[in-house]
Amino acid sequence: MKKLLALVIAFVVVGSGVAIAHQPVVLLNSDTTAAKGPLLVDGTVSFAVRASFAKAGEKKAFRAQLKEGDALEIQYLIIDKKPENALKMTQLPSLVVTGPGGFKLTMKLNERTKFFEQFTQTNYWYLGRYSGMAKAGIYSFVLTGRGKSAITLGVGDREVPGEVVRGAYVAPTVSASPTPVVTPTPAGYTMAQVKANNTAKSCWSVIDGYVYNLTNWINSHPGGSGAILFLCGTDGTNAFKAQHENQSKPAVRLDTYRLGPLNK
């Protein structure tokens, strides 16, 4: 199994302030479906996803994880160079985004706005943009080539370091942070206790008023470790329901990790 954790941090100091450029993520030829492609663990972080196509029909895809009410920001750009800048909109790769709650977006390429990206000193064209509000869950981005071309998708707008996961997640080694010792009160657990267990080494989450220890599920989850890591130390009710409401297998599995009720 190929394991790769890429923590890409690209920042440039400009004048007195610090600016962080869109973090680059390059889609590989093997990223032919969203499940095979990389996962942007927090889709509100600013990423620049690059995809190049050799011929029509080729697919490249990735995923971005969002929480309820997060901003879903997508920008479709090309670099101002041949062949892309000479192609018609209909000759460029199509982008279809699907997400929780039946969300489906076919990106409209309806603008041509110049954009000079100062960090790499590159001229781009904006060809399309989308802004919306996300539901909790994983959004899939699927690009289909229509000929030789390369494009860049901007996702997210928060200029902070982000995390990209491929395949199984390799938990980062957390130094000098002992697993919190927890003594449950007879009545149950507190939110403070849940919040203290917010790492891959000890991952608790609340779902529908109960506390679960999901640590051992992180690396076994068919939907990827990122989805579970996202819940560590939080109330994961919305995220779990958005993805798995009315599904028996996730509910049965979840039951096996139950610690007890959350104290109100």
Ligand code: HEM
């Ligand atoms: C906290 C608890 C969770 C549990 C116990 C859980 C459990 C499961 C189980 C048992 C499956 C396999 C279902 C089957 O074979 O029919 C599954 C699949 C999946 N889960 Fe979760 N899940 C959890 C959270 C999440 C969250 C928060 C997300 C998304 C944000 C998510 C995304 C997915 C996806 C996309 C799949 C399908 C993977 C595939 O078929 O390739 N899960 N999960």
